[in-house]
Amino acid sequence: MTVERPPAVEADVPYQRSRLLSSIIEIATTIGMAVVLYLVITTFVVQTYQVQQVSMLDTLQPNQHLLIDKLTPRFDDYSRGDIIVFHPPDTSEGDIPYIKRIIGVGGDHVEIHDGAVWVNGAKLDEPYVNPKYKIEPGDQSSWDVPVGSLFVMGDHRNQSTDSRVFGTVPVSSVIGRAVVRIWPLDKIGILQTPTYPNVPAAGSPATTATAAP
Numbered sequence: 172m173t174v175e176r177p178p179a180v181e182a183d184v185p186y187q188r189s190r191l192l193s194s195i196i197e198i199a200t201t202i203g204m205a206v207v208l209y210l211v212i213t214t215f216v217v218q219t220y221q222v223q224q225v226s227m228l229d230t231l232q233p234n235q236h237l238l239i240d241k242l243t244p245r246f247d248d249y250s251r252g253d254i255i256v257f258h259p260p261d262t263s264e265g266d267i268p269y270i271k272r273i274i275g276v277g278g279d280h281v282e283i284h285d286g287a288v289w290v291n292g293a294k295l296d297e298p299y300v301n302p303k304y305k306i307e308p309g310d311q312s313s314w315d316v317p318v319g320s321l322f323v324m325g326d327h328r329n330q331s332t333d334s335r336v337f338g339t340v341p342v343s344s345v346i347g348r349a350v351v352r353i354w355p356l357d358k359i360g361i362l363q364t365p366t367y368p369n370v371p372a373a374g375s376p377a378t379t380a381t382a383a384p
Contacts, residue, residue, distance in 0.1 A: 217239060220236070220238075220239045220256050224270065224325075226269075226332070226333070227326050231254075237350075240350045241346065243348070249273055249276065249348065250273065251274060251279075251367055252367065253272070253349075254270065254272050255272075255346075256270050256348075256349060257269055257340055257344045260338070271323035272324060273321050273323055274324050275314070276316060276321060277318035278373030279322065279373045280316075281313065281322050282313045286305065290370045293367070293371060295370070296365075297365075305329050306328045306329075307335075316339050320341050321334075322339050
């Protein structure tokens with residue numbers, strides 16, 4: 172008489188465990204690679220930024236979301252008119268990054284008088300500034316921008332804590348250049364950088380000239 176033995180299932184258990192372990196390792200590896208890729212992109216390439224201040228009205232509104240370019244500034248210097256995000260100066264309260272517009276670069280001479288901004292003796296044409304926002308110099312009315320630093324101002328000139336208050340900003344403190352507005356959807360678009368063709372280059376003989384009042 173032949174006795175029928177039950178099928179052996181013990182041998183399948185290590186195999187099933189091996190498949191489960193492989194799946195876990197594969198998922199963990201995928202997640203790890205995604206995290207590393209995200210960190211690389213946000214550290215060296217691009218990151219998002221939410222506007223929280225009113226200092227850039229009417230160009231930027233609070234709660235709008237921007238893409239900050241962190242890559243090209245490594246190869247291309249910041250320019251007048253760029254909108255940048257930077258770490259706040261030591262004199263500020265809190266650690267929320269600031270967002271302002273570059274008015275002067277290293278070597279520039281910046282003045283504020285007669286309700287306007289002057290760089291290297293030339294009056295800036297600033298269509299992005301609402302005419303109702305008065306431009307006041309504060310305690311100081313002229314600045315020489317050191318090499319490796321930037322002079323920044325908010326477009327909302329009477330509601331902005333900027334270089335008129337805390338002085339120039341080291342380039343090393345800049346996080347990146349704001350390039351695209353991504354939210355809200357009806358405001359999506361590239362942030363245009365103005366040019367100032369009448370402004371002499373930094374370090375030129377006209378740099379130290381003072382505009383006539």
